[in-house]
Amino acid sequence: MRGWLITLVVLAAITLVSCHQAQLPVLSTGGDFALTDHNGQRFELSSLRGKAVLIFFGYTSCPDVCPTTLSKLSSVYKDLGNEASRVKTLYITVDPDRDTPAVLKADLGYFDLDALGLTGTKPEIDKVVALYGASYEIIPTPQSVEKYTVAHSTTLYALDPAGRTRILFPYEATVNDIVKGLKAILASST
Amino acid sequence: MKNVMHGRGFVRRLLWASALGLFLSGVLYAQTSDVIARNAWARVPLPSKMDAALYLVVENHTSQRRAIVSVSCDSAAAAEMHQMQMVKMSMVMTPVSKVNLPARGKATFDPNGYHIMVYGLKMRPSPGDTIKVALKLDDGTTVPVEATFRK
Numbered sequence: 658m659r660g661w662l663i664t665l666v667v668l669a670a671i672t673l674v675s676c677h678q679a680q681l682p683v684l685s686t687g688g689d690f691a692l693t694d695h696n697g698q699r700f701e702l703s704s705l706r707g708k709a710v711l712i713f714f715g716y717t718s719c720p721d722v723c724p725t726t727l728s729k730l731s732s733v734y735k736d737l738g739n740e741a742s743r744v745k746t747l748y749i750t751v752d753p754d755r756d757t758p759a760v761l762k763a764d765l766g767y768f769d770l771d772a773l774g775l776t777g778t779k780p781e782i783d784k785v786v787a788l789y790g791a792s793y794e795i796i797p798t799p800q801s802v803e804k805y806t807v808a809h810s811t812t813l814y815a816l817d818p819a820g821r822t823r824i825l826f827p828y829e830a831t832v833n834d835i836v837k838g839l840k841a842i843l844a845s846s847t
Numbered sequence: 848m849k850n851v852m853h854g855r856g857f858v859r860r861l862l863w864a865s866a867l868g869l870f871l872s873g874v875l876y877a878q879t880s881d882v883i884a885r886n887a888w889a890r891v892p893l894p895s896k897m898d899a900a901l902y903l904v905v906e907n908h909t910s911q912r913r914a915i916v917s918v919s920c921d922s923a924a925a926a927e928m929h930q931m932q933m934v935k936m937s938m939v940m941t942p943v944s945k946v947n948l949p950a951r952g953k954a955t956f957d958p959n960g961y962h963i964m965v966y967g968l969k970m971r972p973s974p975g976d977t978i979k980v981a982l983k984l985d986d987g988t989t990v991p992v993e994a995t996f997r998k
Contacts, residue, residue, distance in 0.1 A: 717893060720900040721931050721958040722938045724890060764893040792937055801942040802925045802966045808939040828938070 681845055687712075687814060687822035690785045692749065695762035695774035702747075702820060709744045709842045710816040711835075714791045716752035716807050717764045722828065726813065731769040732832040733839070743818075743843055746772040751793035751809050753782060789814055789822075815839060818846045881909045882948060882984060887994035889965075891974055899923075899972070901963040901980060901994045902956045907948035914985045915946045915954070922978055924967030931959050948984075972996045 694700040702710070711730065715723035727748070734741045748765060750756035753776045761774025776782070786793060793809040811828035815838055823845075824838045887903035907913050920926040928943050938959070946954050946961055956962050963980060972978065974996050982990040 717895065718898075719938075720890075720929065720940065720962060720964060724893070725958055760895045763895045767893055794937070796939070798940075798942055800944075801927055801929075806940040808934070808937045810937050811933075812936065827936075828933075 681817075681823045681841055684822040684825065686788075686790045686825070687816065687820075688788050689820060690788060692775040692777040692781055692785065693758065695758045695765065695776075697758045700773065700775060705745050706820060707818050709818055709839055709846075710820070711744065711746045711839075712749065712789065712814040712816065713746070714749050714751050714786065714789075714793065714809055716750050716809070717756050717760055718752065718803070719807070719809075722809075722811055726811070726828070727765070727768045727770070727772070729832055729835070730772070733835045734770045736832060736836045737839065740840065740843055741771070744771065744839055746770055747775055748772050749775045749782065749785060751782065751786065752795075752807050753777060753779065815842060817842045882907050882913060882982075882988070882990050884982065884990050884992040887980075887992050889972075889978055889994040889996050891972055891996050891998050892968065897968045897971065898964060898966045899968060899978070899996070900958075901965065901978070901992075902958065903963075903992060903994065904953055904955050905946075905948060905982065905990065906953045907950060910950050912950050913948040915948065915982045915990075916944065916985050917983045918963050918980055919983065920965045920978065920980045922969050923965035924969075926963060926965045926980060928961060929964050930961050933959070945985075974998045 689702045691699060691701045713726055715726065717723070730746055734744070737744060748761065750761060756774070756776055758774070758776060761776060765772045765774050791810045791812065793807055795805050795807055797805050813826040813830065813835070814822055815824040815826060817823050823842050826835055826838065883906045885904045885906060887901065889899045889901040892899050905915065915928065918926040918928055928946055930941050930943050932939050932941070948954050954961065965978070965980070976996045977993050978996065980992040980994065982992060984990065
């Protein structure tokens with residue numbers, strides 16, 4: 658009788674753990690890449706193994722989406738508390754002409770989060786954009802003081818400490834959504 | 848020749864000239880109280896920028912449809928109106944030359960919709976500082992706006 662009980666408990670535990678991990682599928686989007694960071698150094702995504710990673714594509718002249726997302730992520734880091742040190746944010750520019758490493762470093766430093774700005778040549782950035790299923794378009798604006806604007810996708814990608822994409826947060830995701838998602842990623846990796 | 852610079856007649860002419868001048872400037876640059884700006888705020892520029900986005904609500908208390916046709920800002924080199932739109936999961940910015948104000952209605956400038964962009968601020972603002980902007984309407988009147996900077 659006791660044997661059956663133990664088997665049942667073990668089976669239930671395995672089911673619960675499997676269900677928990679099944680809630681976070683490994684997505685086919687994403688993968689390793691190399692770009693230049695905001696200190697002008699070569700950066701490889703694989704160097705962040707062991708940390709959860711958030712990836713966002715934007716540009717520093719972006720008036721709304723990017724500062725809104727970065728402010729949101731600042732709140733996420735605050736709410737993560739002790740676990741904040743286990744999360745790194747990567748801000749990949751889709752406007753490398755204007756977003757030099759120095760510009761990225763200065764502007765990201767304005768926000769309270771552990772973020773690294775990334776830039777590169779157009780082919781390098783395009784490769785990462787394609788890898789993550791993101792998109793951007795340079796649109797000339799002759800009627801504006803600005804020569805062009807950049808339309809870009811707004812998805813926030815969350816990777817687990819093994820570098821696998823686990824969650825795609827839409828732009829509408831709240832601070833709470835992102836915190837819960839990151840905690841689930843971190844919990845499933847321990 | 849009669850000296851126009853002396854006598855009581857001079858004072859009377861001066862007063863009429865002043866009144867006429869004030870009337871003409873009122874006609875040309877009249878501020879309207881029928882269209883009102885509320886809750887105006889602006890983002891402090893990022894460290895590498897001297898540009899700022901402004902947000903506000905503009906209420907039209909008249910029974911006539913109105914439109915904002917331009918914006919100006921004395922403390923910046925240029926000011927424009929823009930509209931953000933989500934198109935197939937991408938956010939697109941478009942400069943706009945007109946924002947409609949429905950009769951007895953309002954237009955909202957907020958993140959992810961319309962905003963006013965000021966370029967080339969003459970001084971770097973801090974949270975709590977204010978900036979004045981003027982909205983010019985299609986009937987020639989202007990709406991004054993004072994926005995407070997936030998981080």
